[in-house]
Amino acid sequence: METTRAADEPHTKIVTRRELLRQSALLAAAARLDIGESHAAPAGMSTYAWIRNPRILIAEAYNPPFYPALDYQAKKAVSIARELNADALRYPSASYFAYFPTRSGYPIHPELKGDPMRETVDLCKQAGLRVVAYVPLNHPFMDSTSTDPRYTDWSKKFADGKPMITSHYGWATFFEGCLNSPLREVIRSLVREVLAQYAVDVMYFDGPYQGMDHGRDFCHCQYCQAVYRKKFGKAIPDQGISLDDDIEYQNWMANDVVIGFFGELREMIRQTRDVPVLFNDSSLLSRRGWRSRAIPVADGFMFEAAETPEEKLFNMQLGQSTGKVTWTYVGSHTDYNREHMKDSTVRGWYSYPVESQELLIDGAAAIAAGAGLVYWSMSRFFYNQQGPLAYESGRYIKETFDFAQKHDALLRTLTSQPQAGIVVGGQTLDWYTGKHFVSGAYPNYFRGAYRLLKANSYEAEPFLDWNMAPGLLAKYQMIYAANCACLSAKQCGMLREYVRNGGSLIATHLTSVADEYGRVRADFGLADVFGASLLDPEPIEMPDLYMNAGTGDLIPQDPQVMRIRANGGRVLAQTIDRGHRSTIGPAGVGNTFGDGKVIYIASGFEAVYEETEMPILRTSFARLFEPYLAAKRSYQVEYQPGLTPHLMASKNTIVLHLLADTGNKNKHLRARESFLPLLDVKVRIKVPSQPKSVSLLRAGDKIPFTQSNGWIELTVPRVLIHEAVAVEL
Numbered sequence: 001m002e003t004t005r006a007a008d009e010p011h012t013k014i015v016t017r018r019e020l021l022r023q024s025a026l027l028a029a030a031a032r033l034d035i036g037e038s039h040a041a042p043a044g045m046s047t048y049a050w051i052r053n054p055r056i057l058i059a060e061a062y063n064p065p066f067y068p069a070l071d072y073q074a075k076k077a078v079s080i081a082r083e084l085n086a087d088a089l090r091y092p093s094a095s096y097f098a099y100f101p102t103r104s105g106y107p108i109h110p111e112l113k114g115d116p117m118r119e120t121v122d123l124c125k126q127a128g129l130r131v132v133a134y135v136p137l138n139h140p141f142m143d144s145t146s147t148d149p150r151y152t153d154w155s156k157k158f159a160d161g162k163p164m165i166t167s168h169y170g171w172a173t174f175f176e177g178c179l180n181s182p183l184r185e186v187i188r189s190l191v192r193e194v195l196a197q198y199a200v201d202v203m204y205f206d207g208p209y210q211g212m213d214h215g216r217d218f219c220h221c222q223y224c225q226a227v228y229r230k231k232f233g234k235a236i237p238d239q240g241i242s243l244d245d246d247i248e249y250q251n252w253m254a255n256d257v258v259i260g261f262f263g264e265l266r267e268m269i270r271q272t273r274d275v276p277v278l279f280n281d282s283s284l285l286s287r288r289g290w291r292s293r294a295i296p297v298a299d300g301f302m303f304e305a306a307e308t309p310e311e312k313l314f315n316m317q318l319g320q321s322t323g324k325v326t327w328t329y330v331g332s333h334t335d336y337n338r339e340h341m342k343d344s345t346v347r348g349w350y351s352y353p354v355e356s357q358e359l360l361i362d363g364a365a366a367i368a369a370g371a372g373l374v375y376w377s378m379s380r381f382f383y384n385q386q387g388p389l390a391y392e393s394g395r396y397i398k399e400t401f402d403f404a405q406k407h408d409a410l411l412r413t414l415t416s417q418p419q420a421g422i423v424v425g426g427q428t429l430d431w432y433t434g435k436h437f438v439s440g441a442y443p444n445y446f447r448g449a450y451r452l453l454k455a456n457s458y459e460a461e462p463f464l465d466w467n468m469a470p471g472l473l474a475k476y477q478m479i480y481a482a483n484c485a486c487l488s489a490k491q492c493g494m495l496r497e498y499v500r501n502g503g504s505l506i507a508t509h510l511t512s513v514a515d516e517y518g519r520v521r522a523d524f525g526l527a528d529v530f531g532a533s534l535l536d537p538e539p540i541e542m543p544d545l546y547m548n549a550g551t552g553d554l555i556p557q558d559p560q561v562m563r564i565r566a567n568g569g570r571v572l573a574q575t576i577d578r579g580h581r582s583t584i585g586p587a588g589v590g591n592t593f594g595d596g597k598v599i600y601i602a603s604g605f606e607a608v609y610e611e612t613e614m615p616i617l618r619t620s621f622a623r624l625f626e627p628y629l630a631a632k633r634s635y636q637v638e639y640q641p642g643l644t645p646h647l648m649a650s651k652n653t654i655v656l657h658l659l660a661d662t663g664n665k666n667k668h669l670r671a672r673e674s675f676l677p678l679l680d681v682k683v684r685i686k687v688p689s690q691p692k693s694v695s696l697l698r699a700g701d702k703i704p705f706t707q708s709n710g711w712i713e714l715t716v717p718r719v720l721i722h723e724a725v726a727v728e729l
Helices: 017-032 074-083 116-127 149-154 183-197 222-232 243-272 309-320 358-369 392-406 426-431 443-455 470-474 489-500 605-612 615-632
Strands: 055-058 088-092 130-136 165-167 173-175 202-206 277-280 300-303 325-330 372-376 420-424 460-464 478-482 504-508 532-534 545-548 564-566 570-577 582-593 596-601 635-637 643-649 653-660 678-686 693-696 706-708 711-719 722-728
Touching: 055 392, 074 088, 074 116, 088 116, 116 130, 130 183, 149 173, 183 202, 183 243, 202 243, 222 243, 243 277, 300 309, 300 372, 309 325, 309 358, 309 443, 309 460, 309 643, 325 358, 358 372, 358 392, 358 643, 358 653, 358 722, 372 392, 420 443, 443 460, 443 478, 443 605, 443 615, 443 643, 470 489, 478 489, 478 615, 489 504, 489 582, 489 596, 504 615, 532 582, 545 582, 564 582, 596 615, 605 615, 635 643, 635 653, 653 678, 653 711, 678 722, 693 711, 711 722
Parallel strands: 055 088, 055 372, 088 130, 130 202, 202 277, 277 300, 300 325, 325 372, 420 460, 420 478, 478 504, 504 596
Antiparallel strands: 165 173, 532 564, 545 570, 570 582, 582 596, 635 678, 643 653, 653 722, 678 711, 693 722, 706 711
16 A cells, blocks of 8 residues: 555554545535635646635634634535625644544543544535645643643643643643643644644644743753753753853754744655645744744735734734744734733634725734734634625725735735845844843834834835844845844854845934843944944933034934044934933934945934924934935835835836825724725836736725836825735836
8 A cells, every 4th residue: 555654653544545546536516615706726736836825714723613612614604705805715634632532642622522633624524615724833732620630740830840820812821831741742643643644735844832821931851951951951041140041041942942843744744745834923022922934934924903004014024034934813812902901812702804905904904014914813704694895894804805815816926025125033032131121112213213214215124133044135226223231242243244234223312232131241242334333332311312414403312322532434314312411412323334434423313203203303313324225215105194105026028016004094993994095106116127017906906107217106096904006018
């Protein structure tokens, strides 16, 4: 009997060639299942190509209809997916329980009958839907009230031996599992079973986790102690006593344990039945997430959600800068503020369709960035008597999916065209501990830089500091290092050579004051490049500061500023302390280094813009950007508050997306938002040749334009949430 390669554990079912042929034959039987027409991906498209722009519906298992009671019906789930025009369904092999008859040792839902996973996969294949298998990698599942003796053995431990316990959705509390314990093999066996027994198209992993509420806490269980002692010849140290110990433990847990385990699973999949692997990496911009650097292991990853469309677009571009496939939720978990709730973990209604027009702008931001669309979730419509299109959220998600399907061939060809690269300081988030540093607000710096560039019609792309490489830097005309406190000597060297070879650099505030682990230097790591030196590695905070650039009115200055002196560079502006009638020192220094140019600003100017959107800050930065970027800019859009442009292009097409974030959301209405249109938006797009046509993808109409000196000019009559100008060359 010829078989595909599979794991050789005694409880793992071998997938025969006959079984795979049976699954394939189901595609021909779609007409016999009354669940609507097939909207499968174009014929011949490989799964590896398909994952770039999917339309996925999630069957979420951390809430009804899977948990606490098991009400799930496969035919209903597939019917909902078809009605919404999804092209794939994500089935949960497990969450708090397993939802297939596993022999791995993972607990099975007590109400499980038959094999709903098998039924779901079969129905999806008949309907032309791809199947994404959701597999948790140590996502909390061990109920803390359980008497199962294995849970005590598998859980993370504090130094005093007590187990670590986490909350999740509000149903219960759970022991946090340890990947060095026997739980590791249970998870490995679960993955083998899903891969070998079911004809799934993609393996999607939630994790790997090493804790949740206590994800950053050292584990002192017997298994961690044994592995740690074998590697380092000593016991696991107490946490927070020594920075060197913290660095050693962090790197060991992240690289050897968590990412190492993920790498083992990826290789097992490659050797068994090679399918794409993606994982949940919403921890990417959180402090010391164990899995945050597992991107090189997988084919792609997912950022779950964002608070604003601008943040969504930023996150998606950050993902795309890695070269990996990026997915995102359209709609989140419909949390609300819960201000009257005593227990904030009781988060909302997971099985009722309550989202409004924010679904449309959430989806539009993902489409503009070229990200995969993942709707959370099937449970929104499962219990309702009417179909999903009877509800506005169902209509909105179908509208998003319909647009993505209609323009699928075009959208798949487009890539971002950034002029500027923005360094995102993952190392700063992880390690910097300055006395004036607020880690929760640190993203305001790199997001503010992004918004300043976009507001001035310059295409920008964020990228991760630890992913920095000479080839990556070389793709950008300018690098913007927004308060990147922690940069290694090697990273400083790469930026130094980038500028020396003709690149432009704008750096602000604490950039390069510390190494990659937050160890503060005596001076900037890039002092020679900046042409400036530190007087003190800590900033001062003072009200009513202004920047005097000698160009007219004083510019409101960030109230948190660095004290520096010019050291070879020329002073561009001074920080004025109006209250004391004094000058604190240089607010900005310009320098020429090799063939490149540098501006260092001694404050977090961009964070102030993120928090205020003051017009004078936008126009002041426009003057800074112009010498470096204006000559090669690719578009100009008339500035209007709430309008974010985003350019994508292929060999024969330019697409300028216009996102109009003009909703009426307030802090008491997180899940209800309606939008007003922007009218008569003036647009200029640089073109290399005479366009064949210019059209609006949302309106579906061609639009008149004029052409002069390599630019086309046009006026978009109306932008409600999203419009896209498509230029065919």
